[in-house]
Amino acid sequence: MNAPDLPLWAAILVSFFLIAGALVTLLGSIGLWRLPDFYARLHAPSLGATLGTGFILIGSMICFSVLQGRPLVHEVLIGLFVTITTPVTLMLLASASLYRDRVEGNDAAPKKDPAPTEL
Amino acid sequence: MSVAILGWSITVAQVLLTLAMACAVLRFMRGPRAQDRIIGLDTFYVNAMLLLVTLGIRSGTTLYFEAALVIGLLGFVGTVALAKFLMRGEVIE
Amino acid sequence: MTRLKRVLPYPLLFVALLGMWLLMTQSLSTGQFLLGALVAFGGCWTMVALDPPAGRLRRPGAVARLAGRVFIDVFRSNLAVGSIILGSEDRRTHAGFMSLRLDLTSPYGLAVLAIILTCTPGTQWVRYDPSQRVLMLHVLDLVDDRHWVRTIKERYESLLMEIFE
Incomplete structure (x- = not known):
């Protein structure tokens, strides 16, 4: 089991963030498998893309900052890209799927847009 | 001591992420519709990127960071292209 | 203020692009700083050519x-x-x-x-x-x-x- 030699507190902190992030990501992917229809499944990947990615990147930041003795936060870039790109893909997929379901006349999508809810 | 803790937890995280990738692949193979497969593929990309980040932590070099960034961006472009194809590909324009 | 706007039309975008460049190269040396400033400057003027709708960030x-x-x-x-x-x-x-x-x-x-x-x-x-x-x-x-x-x-x-x- 080779791994970088960190002080004990940093090792525990990094381990916590890594396992928490991996668990959240796994939960999102299980949701992708378990949820019943496509529109419900759209919600599952954003678990991994928000909290899962966030936790793992924080763990990586702590690890490399301690290892190199200076703040190393370039993982922020990955986080930024993932946060900006995931909504775009999910929105495109949702509208593409809505369009296809309506063209084919499936029951999965409503025939008309629901009336706006007023307070 | 700390090397052992970190090494084992990285292994656990990698196993969990691999299981997550397996779920995404199952959804990709099962379908039933094209959009289900695409969303499986997109999740697969994100999970693979996270797996690369954990590999980078194990090796202690920042080399894997660039690879993870490239995978994330390519996955985004690929998914957008596929979603666009779903909108246009089956309809005669 | 107007003089700054004439040279640098999107100051916030400039800072963001420069920050991204420095994060990507993982260094704060003068050379990278200058290169990043050049890239960010080019990015700002590309944005002018794209002519996005006006918006402002307040509060x-x-x-x-x-x-x-x-x-x-x-x-x-x-x-x-x-x-x-x-x-x-x-x-x-x-x-x-x-x-x-x-x-x-x-x-x-x-x-x-x-x-x-x-x-x-x-x-x-x-x-x-x-x-x-x-x-x-x-x-x-x-x-x-x-x-x-x-x-x-x-x-x-x-x-x-x-x-x-």
Whole structure:
């Protein structure tokens, strides 16, 4: 089991963030498998893309900052890209799927847009 | 001591992420519709990127960071292209 | 101020691009600083050529408050969606579509709202109709749609309107 030699507190902190992030990501992917229809499944990947990615990147930041003795936060870039790109893909997929379901006349999508809810 | 803790937890995280990738692949193979497969593929990309980040932590070099960034961006472009194809590909324009 | 605008049309974009360059190269040396400034300068003038719709960012306090709210809501909605995924069969079948009328019209505000709604699992932006100003959402836990309208309007939309309008 080779791994970088960190002080004990940093090792525990990094381990916590890594396992928490991996668990959240796994939960999102299980949701992708378990949820019943496509529109419900759209919600599952954003678990991994928000909290899962966030936790793992924080763990990586702590690890490399301690290892190199200076703040190393370039993982922020990955986080930024993932946060900006995931909504775009999910929105495109949702509208593409809505369009296809309506063209084919499936029951999965409503025939008309629901009336706006007023307070 | 700390090397052992970190090494084992990285292994656990990698196993969990691999299981997550397996779920995404199952959804990709099962379908039933094209959009289900695409969303499986997109999740697969994100999970693979996270797996690369954990590999980078194990090796202690920042080399894997660039690879993870490239995978994330390519996955985004690929998914957008596929979603666009779903909108246009089956309809005669 | 106007002189600065003439040389550097988008100061915020300049700072963001320069920051991104320095993060990517992982150094703060003078050479990288100059190179990054050059790239950011080019990026700003490319933006001028693209001619995006005018928008402005006001009230940094409101921006900070919105960021804090979104941060908390990401945690909360992750927990909620996680419990739905692992929960029993009938909890997973409450999903449905709903619409609401928005008062927000700024394109940048709408873009940020789209990112917020998608990044909090449980709500998914489906379509926005600018002529009717109606937003269509898909919600995983659609028991009371008024609750969601109230959440979106009070927690996000009011702050976004303060910031962008």
